[in-house]
Amino acid sequence: MDRTVRRIATSYALLLPSLIGVGCFLLLPIAVVLWLSLHSWNLLGPMKFTGLDNWRAVLGDRQFGHSLVVTVVLTAMVVPVQTALGFGVAALLAGRGRGGTVLRVVYALPWMCAPVAVGVVWQWIFAPTGGALSALLGRRIEWLSSPVLALPGVAAVLIWMNVGYVALFFVAGIRAIPGEVLDAGALDGATGWRRTRWLLLPLLRPTMFFVLATGVLTAFQTFDTVYALTRGGPDHHTDVVAMRLYSEAFDAARPGRAAVMAVVVFAVMFVITFAQHRYFRDRTSYEY
């Protein structure tokens, strides 16, 4: 066998496991979703080709538009706050020794818990009668059934879950900054807020990009916690897009329309992530 041919064959043989993985677990599901989006099916009867009917129905569905807005608002509440708090926690914990390790684990504990379990516990905490918060505040507040408070309540739980996880990345980022750079900054008077503003934040830009990008993606896919806390209520005020998608696929038994929603959500997430990438790519990167 010709050496070039053998080299190419070897390359493809080495690539094969990855190609199989990508094909089975990425490309095939995407193809199935696109195929489903063109069909009408109730999961029990025969499947019917309906062309773009599902697309027309979903893109004209005000409820789906409402869910997208709710998701964007939730993301806007959760991501900046969890990033800022995570950064603050990391700034406090990065310099500590053994105690810092314990604290980092403690902060990350909520993230390790099953979202549904977290939702159930917080549902009790938020309960107007017999709930921990009502007992603590000494007054009855209907957190999860109030149209005004329900979404911030859900956001608060998500922030509580994610802060420790975000902090772990910032701690790693801060520790990767050479001590000389920070020492030099300190000699030049960069302490306190100046140190944060002019040293840490610029040097942590790659970490910041990662945390923001994954934060947005995670917030957009929020489902379990909302399902356990409010099931999208009251009156759809917490009806995030993943809830709508789930409801469409399994409650209404219309996987075709759910597939369209999945494609739309993917497109929105892709655009947001691409924009974030462009923003951070054009900023200075540092090499130590």
Place this chain on the structure above:
Amino acid sequence: MKDSTRVVLGIALAVVLLIGAALWLGRDGVGSGRTMVRLRIWDQSFVSAYRASLDEFERANPDIEVRITLVPWASYARKLRLDVAGGIADDLFWTSLYEDYADSGKLVDIGQALGPEAAAGWDPFAVAQFTRGGTLWAVPQFVDGGSAIFYNRDLLERAGVDPGELTGARWSADPAADTFRPILRRLHATAPWPYNAAKDFQSIQLPYLGSAGAVLQRDERFAFANPQGDIAFEYLVRLIADGLSPSAADTNNSGDFAENAFLQGKMALFQSGSFNLATVAQNAGFRWGLALIPQGPKGRISANNSIAVAGNAASPHPEATRRVLAWLGSAAGNRYLGVDGATIPAVVAEQQVYRDYWARHGVDVTPFFEVLRDGWISGGGGPGFPAALEAMDPILAEMFLGRLPVASALQRAQDAGDRALDR
């Protein structure tokens, strides 16, 4: 041997072991010479009764092994639909809303499988519930009976209310004719919540609709948005607004709130079904009893829901499945469900075992049966019914919270339900 060769061999061995473990775990007993039939249910508390029944079946039918699969109620309907779609559903499964499956040809025709005379011994309400287009699609297992009121005798005594007063109580939009609300007002002096008016489909909403003279559906279209429906729900919403029932903020998202409040001695009257009887009997730390629900303008009407076992038409063991179905519908197989008071067997001749069990424990369960004398209200059904309930739920939740006027909420809910059915 090179390190790389060792690694490759190690990986290959691991793969072989994993595949072997998967095959061993997934074995279905075919190799044992017995046919394995799987029965899917959603309630853990029924496992022991079914096991006892099926053990007897297996002794008489040594060529068949029946295994019970437990799928929690919260995910039961969705998982069943997906499994049926994927062709991996169990041979037999509990069902209450079966119409989509029947219409899609996924269920065994019981008349054909067991003969038309099989239904003669079953509760007629249950047979009617699972008959569609003249065909019976499932073997009834148990009936809930009607709704009744569990009362806290201690709280009633403290409020000076005789349990006998409950039997004659009447709810009405006309204050002069309403004798139920005055009782609740008296009970309010001793209990934080006298009663459980709430978004409880079977035990509250249906009985009030029915006793107001309304129906949930007519010809598989929703039909409750009318003056009778308004009267029923207006009454319930006012009970909540007046503090005679817990806030909907507590009960809308927590179906157990009222039951827990009753068991904690904070609720005087808890209107519910026989499905809560065992729980109350085990956990109530006070004297309690059962009474008839209040009469409405059209009498005392309750729902009477049943659960049945359906046969999977795609079962790879149709004959074994048929034999198990026949056993579960027989008096001998069905009576196990009532022996320990868990539920009311669907075989009418065996319903006495349920009454006897509770009589031995000093509980008169007559109200669950007597309430059905005036008539009953259908719990609805039809293709798309579960989706319709989901669509209506948030609107009714807002109504119970007092944020939507009753008449417009019912109309909106009805329209949303019908739209869901149309899909």
